[in-house]
Amino acid sequence: DAKxxxxxxxxxxxxxAANLPCNHSTISGNEYVxxxxxxxxxxxxxxxxxxxxxxxxxxxxxxxxEDRKSSTLILPHATLxxxxxxxxxxRVSRGSGGSNYxxxxxxxxxxxxNP
Amino acid sequence: NAGVTQTPKFQVLKxxxxxxxxxxxxxxxxxxxxxxxxxxxxxxxxYYSASEGTTDKGEVPNGYNVSRLNKREFSLRLESAAxxxxxxxxxxxxxxxxxxxxxxQYFGPGTRLTVL
Numbered sequence: 001d002a003k004x005x006x007x008x009x010x011x012x013x014x015x016x017a018a019n020l021p022c023n024h025s026t027i028s029g030n031e032y033v034x035x036x037x038x039x040x041x042x043x044x045x046x047x048x049x050x051x052x053x054x055x056x057x058x059x060x061x062x063x064x065x066e067d068r069k070s071s072t073l074i075l076p077h078a079t080l081x082x083x084x085x086x087x088x089x090x091r092v093s094r095g096s097g098g099s100n101y102x103x104x105x106x107x108x109x110x111x112x113x114n115p
Numbered sequence: 116n117a118g119v120t121q122t123p124k125f126q127v128l129k130x131x132x133x134x135x136x137x138x139x140x141x142x143x144x145x146x147x148x149x150x151x152x153x154x155x156x157x158x159x160x161x162y163y164s165a166s167e168g169t170t171d172k173g174e175v176p177n178g179y180n181v182s183r184l185n186k187r188e189f190s191l192r193l194e195s196a197a198x199x200x201x202x203x204x205x206x207x208x209x210x211x212x213x214x215x216x217x218x219x220q221y222f223g224p225g226t227r228l229t230v231l
Contacts (some may be wrong), residue, residue: 043119045222
C-alpha cells in the first residue's frame with residue numbers, strides 16, 4: 001500500500017470548516033483513499049473513502065486531486081466533538097483482487113477544534 | 116445491533132500470565148482483525164481472519180495466537196504476557212460494499228492491557 005503524509009497537528013475554530021490535507025504521491029490506480037478518525041481512547045471510526053471522484057456524506061467531504069497524488073478531508077462546520085486524530089489511508093480494495101486487507105495507520109493529524 | 120464488542124475493557128497481568136481477549140460482532144461480517152496501539156502511535160495489525168475458518172498473521176504476530184471460533188467471534192490469546200505487550204488492543208470487523216467493491220472496517224471500543 002502507498003505511503004501517506006499528513007501534518008502532525010492542526011487547529012480549527014468551532015463552526016468553521018476544517019480542511020485536512022494528505023499526500024499520497026505513490027498511490028496506485030487501484031488504491032482507494034480512506035479517512036478514519038480516532039477520538040481520544042476510542043476505537044477508530046470510518047469517515048469516508050474515494051477512488052478518484054470527490055465524495056460527500058453526512059460527516060464530511062473528500063476532495064481528491066486529478067492526479068490522485070493528494071486529497072483533502074473537509075469537515076464543513078467543525079464542532080468540539082470533532083477534536084480527534086484523523087488518519088488518511090490508501091489501500092487496495094478487495095474487489096481489485098488485493099490480498100493485503102490491513103489498514104496501515106500512520107500517526108495521523110491531531111485536529112483540535114477550539115471554542 | 117451492538118456492532119463490535121470487546122471484553123474485558125481493562126486488564127492488568129503479571130509477566131508470564133496468560134489471557135484471552137474476546138471480540139464479537141453482530142453485523143454478519145466475514146472478516147475480522149486484531150490491532151494493537153501503543154502510546155502516540157498508529158494501529159498495527161496483529162492477526163486477521165478473512166473468513167470463518169481462516170486466520171493469517173499481520174505485521175506484529177509474535178507472542179499472540181488467535182481463534183476464529185465462528186463467524187461472530189474472533190479471540191486473541193497471550194500465552195505468556197510480557198511488558199512489551201502493554202498496549203490498547205482493538206478488534207475490527209469488515210463490511211464489504213459490493214456495489215462499489217470497497218470495504219469498511221468497524222472497530223470495537225478497545226481493551227487496555229497492562230503487563231507488569
